[in-house]
Amino acid sequence: MRPRTRRRLLMSIMVSLGLLLMAEAAVSVFGKRTLLHWQAPVSRTHTGAPYLPGNPYLLWEMSPGTRTELGAKVEVNTMGLRGPEISKGKPPGIRRVLVVGDSSVYGHGVHQNEVFSHLLNESLGPSVEVINGGIPGYSTFQTLNLLELRGWNLAPDLLIIANLWSDNNFDSFVDKDLISKRSAFESSWAAPASTLLQKSALYRWLDWKIRLAPRAEEVKKVGWMLGRGSAGGHRRVEINDYAENLHTMVRLARSQGSDVLFLALANTVDLGVETEGAHAWPLYREVMEHIALQVGAPFVSIKPVLEASDTPVSDLFIDEMHPSPKGHAIIARTLENRLEGWINGVAFNHIDKEVITKTWDDPFARGEAPPTGAGSAALVTVSGSVIGAPSGIPVQIDLIDLDESNSGNGNPMVGSARFDHVDTFEMPGPRKGRFAIRLYLDKEGDGPSDGDTAYDFSDTPITATGSSITGIIINLQTESVELR
Secondary structure, eight states: OOHHHHHHHHHHHHHHHHHHHHHHHHHHHHOHHHHHHHHOOOOOOOOOTTEEOEETTTEEOOOSEEEEETTEEEEEOTTSOBSSOOOSSOOTTOEEEEEEESHHHHTTTSOGGGSHHHHHHHHTOTTEEEEEEEOTTOOHHHHHHHIIIIIGGGOOSEEEEOOOHHHHOEESSOHHHHOOOSOSOOSGGGHHHHHHHTTOHHHHHHHIIIIIHHHHHHHSOEESSSOSSSOOSEESSOHHHHHHHHHHHHHHHHHTTOEEEEEEOOOTGGGTOOOSSOOOSHHHHHHHHHHHHHHTOOEEESHHHHHHTTOOHHHHBSSSSSBOHHHHHHHHHHHHHHTHHHHTTOOOOOOSOOOOOOOOOOTTTTTSSOOSSSSSTTOOEEEEEEESOOTTSOEEEEEEEOOGGGTTOSOOEEEEEEESSOSEEEEEOOSEEEEEEEEEEOTTSSSSOTTSEEEEOTTSOEEEESSOEEEEEEETTTTEEEEO
């Protein structure tokens, strides 16, 4: 290369480098809002769950605060997890257990001190800290990103994976079509480059503007308790994606020095309660058990434990799938017994070779056994429309139990859902009994309170027949409810 050409090339490189440094400095100063979006901190908007603000990496998340859901007090810490505040650094001499999953792990409908993770935290003693990482409606795709954003920062010594129900559900969206990965570089060979680039403010700014912002616009705000219209005919997470996600969780956990345990929860149908349509979830439980065996991780199935408890099913669940306080207590005792050796320093068995060797065939995905009804076949829903709801004000719909035999029950609700706006609604409902609708206009977004406008339609009872109920019209203008 000629000296002159070499000098020109060197000058071009220096000019380009200078421009990049100037752009880096400018973005660091003037692009702070965009850089914060890329970082995805926990939403500070105080809204009452189960209405949850949107997040491009998580689809939705929980905002910090204290509120009441289905009559149960809920505390969400500044990490967006249910429970008390967690120290950023793990205290010396403490072993941490992180439990991940959806609403059954979160403790939907039960008080904070009744959730199995809290009970386990109490029973395992002061040297073990159990953290509830369950988020309502979370699939394995969402949980993987939650671990990347926040979970691994907690330095768990044990990861309990209980993701099942949300993955197998049929819905109007498929998770991987909407959710964004934290990095554009997915493959392991590109990981070092990704780690290096993420240190650049310019890279993070461009990554948000070009790749993530359109997704963030799509996600916006998502209501967990359905509320998105009718469920569709696609699994939220296809069965082989589910298997791969479970493998990825194991691989990442072990790379962080964490043990892994799989927890397979149960529902009322597993215990013999009749339901409409085919059972869509056993295949996913089978995959979880197969992978646990393949990677040498313990597999704890709750179904046989509940069956052996000789406890009536109605006492084990608050609805078709969410454990009652008694159900949570049994889950906690089961885990306590299984973790006795681990607590005493006995490591779980590991298998070094973690390769997916089986391709799973899902007959539901092939259309050979389509489920009946919305979402999970175990779910009975109540749906309809609302007339006259003002825009911009969150709406909460409660289903109030009118069964006189339950008059002494401290929790009169048999269903509840929250929406950022509502024209049409769909929400879990009771399978039997009589109920009425109560609707709140939650102006402050902090759950029903004395200052909120409330509509009580107790004079229009609705009878649950074991099937989903459609065509309910809630007219706030005439203050009436009609069932068509």
